[in-house]
Amino acid sequence: MHIQVLKSKIHRVKIxxxxxxxxxxxxxxxxxxxxxxxxxxxxxxxxxxxxxERLETYVITGERGSGQVCLNGPxxxxxxxxDIVIIIxxxxxxxxxxxxxxxxxxxPDERNKLV
Numbered sequence: 001m002h003i004q005v006l007k008s009k010i011h012r013v014k015i016x017x018x019x020x021x022x023x024x025x026x027x028x029x030x031x032x033x034x035x036x037x038x039x040x041x042x043x044x045x046x047x048x049x050x051x052x053e054r055l056e057t058y059v060i061t062g063e064r065g066s067g068q069v070c071l072n073g074p075x076x077x078x079x080x081x082x083d084i085v086i087i088i089x090x091x092x093x094x095x096x097x098x099x100x101x102x103x104x105x106x107x108p109d110e111r112n113k114l115v
Contacts, residue, residue: 007091017070024073030064049084067112
């Protein structure tokens, strides 16, 4: 049996930009991407703590050390600058592998920096 499990989570980061007139995606500081084991173009789910919105998009690499978390394109309508979001990725694996799997969870500070 093949199932989907939590792979990575960036817990409670702040939206720093929302760019409506841009090809859709989420731009994430490369430091946060590395820490959360995310790669460019990876599918992610975004959960907005402020308004309950949920959406799926893909990752674009942002400037390392910038703290940037920017929703682009239509996704920009799902959050405002300053909103707190959770960024989640999933992986598919066989049931026995999933039982041993440990997801990567990171908890940045209020400036979207690693602590």
